[in-house]
Amino acid sequence: SITGAAAWNRLFDETIASLRFIVDGTELTLELTLNKLQDSDGEIRRKAAEALSTVFRKELRIFALITNTLAKDKEISDRWRKFEDVADSRHLANRVEREVVDALVAAVREAYPRLSHRYYRLKAKWFGREELDFWDRNAPLPQVEQRTIPWTEARETVLSAYGAFSPEMAAIAKRFFDERWIDAPPRPGKAPGAFAHPTVPSAHPYVLLNYQGKPRDVMTLAHELGHGVHQVLAAPNGALMAPTPLTLAETASVFGEMLTFRKLLDSTTNQKQRKAMLAAKVEDMINTVVRQIAFYTFERKVHEARREGELTPEALCEIWMSVQAESLGPAIRLSSGYEPYWCYIPHFIHSPFYVYAYAFGDCLVNSLYGVYQNAAEGFQERYFALLSAGGSKPYAELLAPFGLDAKDPGFWQIGLKMIEGMIIELEGME
Numbered sequence: 001s002i003t004g005a006a007a008w009n010r011l012f013d014e015t016i017a018s019l020r021f022i023v024d025g026t027e028l029t030l031e032l033t034l035n036k037l038q039d040s041d042g043e044i045r046r047k048a049a050e051a052l053s054t055v056f057r058k059e060l061r062i063f064a065l066i067t068n069t070l071a072k073d074k075e076i077s078d079r080w081r082k083f084e085d086v087a088d089s090r091h092l093a094n095r096v097e098r099e100v101v102d103a104l105v106a107a108v109r110e111a112y113p114r115l116s117h118r119y120y121r122l123k124a125k126w127f128g129r130e131e132l133d134f135w136d137r138n139a140p141l142p143q144v145e146q147r148t149i150p151w152t153e154a155r156e157t158v159l160s161a162y163g164a165f166s167p168e169m170a171a172i173a174k175r176f177f178d179e180r181w182i183d184a185p186p187r188p189g190k191a192p193g194a195f196a197h198p199t200v201p202s203a204h205p206y207v208l209l210n211y212q213g214k215p216r217d218v219m220t221l222a223h224e225l226g227h228g229v230h231q232v233l234a235a236p237n238g239a240l241m242a243p244t245p246l247t248l249a250e251t252a253s254v255f256g257e258m259l260t261f262r263k264l265l266d267s268t269t270n271q272k273q274r275k276a277m278l279a280a281k282v283e284d285m286i287n288t289v290v291r292q293i294a295f296y297t298f299e300r301k302v303h304e305a306r307r308e309g310e311l312t313p314e315a316l317c318e319i320w321m322s323v324q325a326e327s328l329g330p331a332i333r334l335s336s337g338y339e340p341y342w343c344y345i346p347h348f349i350h351s352p353f354y355v356y357a358y359a360f361g362d363c364l365v366n367s368l369y370g371v372y373q374n375a376a377e378g379f380q381e382r383y384f385a386l387l388s389a390g391g392s393k394p395y396a397e398l399l400a401p402f403g404l405d406a407k408d409p410g411f412w413q414i415g416l417k418m419i420e421g422m423i424i425e426l427e428g429m430e
Ligand SMILES: [Zn+2]
Pocket: 223, 227, 250, 253
């Protein structure tokens, strides 16, 4: 491995780390340059995009060689192990059947026009334009004054959102506050981001946050407490069976976030603030669902084409552009310069086909939430049984009590319809 696939992975990492981009005369790393695509100044976003294009183009030969070599390496391994489809080894690792992922991908691709195409048309309108340039896709939405939410209020918001769904779930979440299992404030030297760590089933989970009082931070608290509740409920399965496969790992967290989002939204009377909250949520979901499925489609095309022979850098760029045009739609202008943007995405190199798990998790929860909204009766017991199983049952068995079948594209439509509903609500706020 160290002279094969691992070496190519390392070459990728070292190449990415060595890249420098010049934006407005300042030399930046990749991470900082990508961050500039979310700058509130459109000129800075354009300059950052140009710098990315220039450097990626210059390095295209090496990224194409890495991609080709690793795809061929995987093809040999897959053939020897008798995997039929290019993504079968990933499906096995995720403990999910190919038909289920196929149904998800088909449902999402079919929904592109109603989700991303429609949302970006709306976003372009907000910016007073017919089309957005590709560097404006993640441009921040017009800023809205948001008050700072004190910790005690965040706690009440999340616990009451959880409690309205199930008092039992709120009681478990409350233990995290009462027994001081949460480290909330940012401090110098503290790790950034947020997570819930299950430690060992005989102990209890810990939650780490960097709480700063933004609505986003309240959602993060709800998210991590969802993981925490899941970890507490699954603990009796023991250390080997408590952890869930990737496809189920985000169930309780995204569900808890959704309960809290709805609660925050319902208590917001200011129309501007409501619109900002909804738009941020929709954009998040499009980046998780649509974008990751487009990534997956790109990988499938690359790995399938590689079976027929080596791909030129131009061929890789062409696949990228066709997949992006399909998923982003006519309101995003994919002008020259966007072609090599596939080359920096680390998942393609480090863990082929991993990306669909993000969309899977989000869509699964949205569909579950849709079922809950349509018929709350008896939902809570079934949901608790699902969480309590940890990683001990296949998800098909877990979904059966809800009358759901993930091999059916109709199942995935329930969740996608929910995103569409939010976009319709946004359109109505014009
Ligand atoms: Zn999470």
